Amino acid sequence: MQDYSVTHLKQLESEAIYILRETAAQFERPVLMFSGGKDSIVMTHLAAKAFWPAKIPFPLLHVDTGHNFPETLVYRDDLVEKLGANLIVASVEEAIKDGRVVEEKGANASRNMLQIQTLLDALEEGQYDAAMGGARRDEEKARAKERFFSHRDEFGQWDPKNQRPELWNIFNGRMAQGEHFRVFPLSNWTEMDVWQYMKAESIELPSLYYAHERDIVVRNGTILAVSEFVQPRDGETVERKQIRFRTMGDATITGAVESGADTMEKIIEEVAAARQTERGNRADDKRSESAMEDRKKAGYF
């Protein structure tokens, strides 16, 4: 009897490709949300595989807070060119200028919540009926309750207590006019799976993920990179440290970790030994016990 066993990484890959194809088939105007973070990079890589040798049959959408690390933008533009993909940028900056959203005030203001309206506007404007995201269930406890195909009402809201049951590998993407879906092809992946897969597939990452020297300040226990958007406040001192990022987001809230891991192998060792979740350094999740659930209900990724 032949051995038809399939490793768990191969199973996850096959499942994600299945979901991406299912999304392309079930929806008229799907879009892939690209943040420049490693999960959306892996998702884009899988999309390229799912439809090879054809190009990815849907555009990439970047919700740009205007607070970017320059490395992220360079990486994004290179990738888009390499894949021959179509990129759409939804700008929070412009949403602020148009008066569609109002910037938060106060010392810990962030543009995190503003992304929600900007995203919903972009989906409505492009008449996108499915937005694919790289969120994983292992990231956060509210995300652990997510479906692969997650229904959103006409206000873009998530109703976690009334979700469609998802059985076997059958996905129900039917909806009424004005509603849309969020689709999460990486639902069953863990952080470790993502890193192992990137290594196995030799996927290139923005340099920010590898250890490098940078000026930082420590704010509320989070290491933030000094940039045009993050300047030291009274009582904070700028230090030069060797750091790397475990997630990628708005530069004003994405915390770094002190690390000497400058290769994929070293990062994997570090992930295996880590005693903090990768979102443990996200100031946006620390706002309250249900910060993520509240944002998700309102239409966050």
Next chain:
Amino acid sequence: MSTENSSPEEGYLDMDLLRFTTAGSVDDGKSTLIGRLMYDSKAIFEDQLESIENTSKQRGDEHVNLALLTDGLRSEREQGITIDVAYRYFATPRRKFIIADTPGHIQYTRNMVTGASTANLAIILVDARKGVIEQTCRHSFIANLLRIQHVVIAVNKMDLVDWSEATFKKIREEFQKFASRLENIVEVSFIPISALKGDNVVDQSKNMDWYKGPTLLYHLETLYVGPDANHVDSRLPVQWVIRPHSDEYHDFRGYAGRIAGGVFKPGDDVVVYPSGFEAKVKALHTAEGELAEAYSPLSVAMTLDREIDISRGDMIGKPNNPPTVGQDIDAMVCWFSDKPLNPKGKFLIRHCSKEAKALVREVKYKVDINTLHKIEGDNEFTLNDIGRITIRTASPLCYDSYKRNRVTGSFILVDAFTNETVAAGMIR
């Protein structure tokens, strides 16, 4: 996530996957058990622990309430119950695990069915003080119906019955009497535990010398779970047709899908169902190159040696081993909607990559899932009801029995007006 292993990569790339579901009634300590498995296997991170320690303290709980790890939604924490299926992940050096944690409330049978649909093993919790109750039977029935072959009866709260061997044995006997009627369950194990104190979950209990079997985690790590996939009946449900329209791949037509059964090789004779057109497999493509053979659950793009009209919803199989092609489906279904089944209702059936209009022809019977008897004289399907119906579809489906293939033997019914998923079906 293991930290014991000197090199975390060692073995990671060829680790296998075990998907299991947990079921129990309210207060059986299910969430606590999962919290315990993850905590003791070091899959819980410091910040997660800190966060639940704070919440436990604030609520005045005596112990760190491990249930808070899985009860992610605000209303779950407020009510102290689990509302929705939650998926959890952990790995040991031996295996990677995906847990579908399903709530035990009577009104949430649909969640249990959902969690069971992708699982290879079910852990059913029994409160040592209460023994085998109606809900235990219901959970076992569902595990059997969804064809989960391995079951663990975890007799929990042994600390509250003085770690009594007699109590454990009595529960085992009660369950065995009942389970003899569940034909799909191949293997049942019984483990006495205390999820709260940690006995026999990850570490061997010091309070139950009389128990010589494995701990729960050791059992999960080492149990041989035969391949769930069917490698006999070749099936490729076509999801999407890849047409690059580029100079390099001018005539490329790749039939993309995830193999649902059997094995395909280049040169194989194949038949497209339901049309019946025949062809040979030219190649099995992936982005990394062509495969010498492809089997479940791999996602591929198949090219054929001639041009045939094939689209999403079609099934590629082999000439000597066809799926059943037909419009009359006989199935066991679980009803998921608050609204009862309306026999005149308009439905859509989703089966593999196919969607078709469907009518419910006949409700044959419902099953009392506590006694496994047929219910006479009541054919109205309401939320959580399980029974046998026949369906007529507007166009033919290409299917197998659920017993033979979980992928090509399962379907869902969608309400054509509300778009809700109203039933899950297993073809007989």
